[in-house]
Amino acid sequence: MNDRKPQNSASVAAAPIDCDEEEARLASRSLAAGDPTGWFEALYAAGASGRVTMPFDRAEAHPLLVEWADNRQLAGRGQRAIVVGCGLGADAEYISSRGFSTVAFDISETAIQVARRRHQATTVDYVVADLLNPRPQWTHGFDLVIEIITVQALPEPPRRQAITNISRLVGAGGTLIVVAAAPGNDHNSSELPPWPLTRDDIETFAADGLTIANIETISLPDSPSSHRWRVELYAAVRRTPATPNSESIVVHRSLHPLTERR
Numbered sequence: 001m002n003d004r005k006p007q008n009s010a011s012v013a014a015a016p017i018d019c020d021e022e023e024a025r026l027a028s029r030s031l032a033a034g035d036p037t038g039w040f041e042a043l044y045a046a047g048a049s050g051r052v053t054m055p056f057d058r059a060e061a062h063p064l065l066v067e068w069a070d071n072r073q074l075a076g077r078g079q080r081a082i083v084v085g086c087g088l089g090a091d092a093e094y095i096s097s098r099g100f101s102t103v104a105f106d107i108s109e110t111a112i113q114v115a116r117r118r119h120q121a122t123t124v125d126y127v128v129a130d131l132l133n134p135r136p137q138w139t140h141g142f143d144l145v146i147e148i149i150t151v152q153a154l155p156e157p158p159r160r161q162a163i164t165n166i167s168r169l170v171g172a173g174g175t176l177i178v179v180a181a182a183p184g185n186d187h188n189s190s191e192l193p194p195w196p197l198t199r200d201d202i203e204t205f206a207a208d209g210l211t212i213a214n215i216e217t218i219s220l221p222d223s224p225s226s227h228r229w230r231v232e233l234y235a236a237v238r239r240t241p242a243t244p245n246s247e248s249i250v251v252h253r254s255l256h257p258l259t260e261r262r
């Protein structure tokens with residue numbers, strides 16, 4: 001599907017520039033101005049205009065989400081899910097297809113517009129919202145919360161607040177699944193995102209009464225030095241604040257033959 005606006009004859013010849021270059025430019029300007037989230041909308045708008053390639057463009061759900069859902073034969077009928085920083089909607093559509101009544105939100109208005117346009121027959125409720133100021137009615141409101149590579153795009157601050165706010169979306173008896181970059185050799189810039197999540201970041205997800213059920217670090221087949229966290233947490237049937245659980249299982253393995261596209 002073509003997400004670009006019609007181009008005039010002068011711009012037809014101009015191929016879009018790589019969104020990674022534009023991401024670096026916009027993110028460094030935004031971060032220097034003390035605005036850690038302002039660049040997302042600018043980047044998606046540049047993608048939607050055809051000036052740069054569409055950022056965070058994935059047609060398929062994230063392979064680590066799909067594998068996790070398949071392994072546990074995830075069936076969401078009668079349950080509510082929310083997708084954090086949903087971007088263009090691939091993960092939200094997937095989780096909706098597994099039966100969940102699904103809300104998906106992003107800070108970027110353009111990303112939400114493109115997601116709605118791409119998935120016109122969708123039952124997903126796509127919403128423009130800021131994780132740092134989430135809707136009060138979402139607190140403890142979901143059976144399944146999905147966070148895929150949003151937090152790694154945020155510096156500290158506001159990273160810890162973002163993590164806490166994600167955990168607060170999980171309802172009693174609910175599950176949070178987190179997929180994120182883990183420390184490795186492939187991220188050589190500390191100035192620009194993504195910033196891999198540390199073990200401390202992962203433990204912070206457990207701060208609002210969640211328990212870590214499983215932590216994996218997974219190598220990507222096309223880039224063995226790239227590692228991803230996949231972390232599953234759950235909330236007690238009656239939620240009470242708890243200390244982070246350190247007795248979690250840590251598994252390291254290789255992801256094969258699945259691949260991840262950013």
Ligand SMILES: C[S@@+](CC[C@H](N)C(=O)[O-])C[C@H]1O[C@@H](n2cnc3c(N)ncnc32)[C@H](O)[C@@H]1O
Binds near residue numbers: 058088107130148
């Ligand atoms: C690295 S992209 C990942 C997008 C999508 N999760 C994926 O896996 O393709 C990070 C996403 O988080 C969104 N985002 C960043 N800060 C946010 C915030 N404070 N509230 C909601 N969304 C946010 C961005 O607009 C962007 O779509």
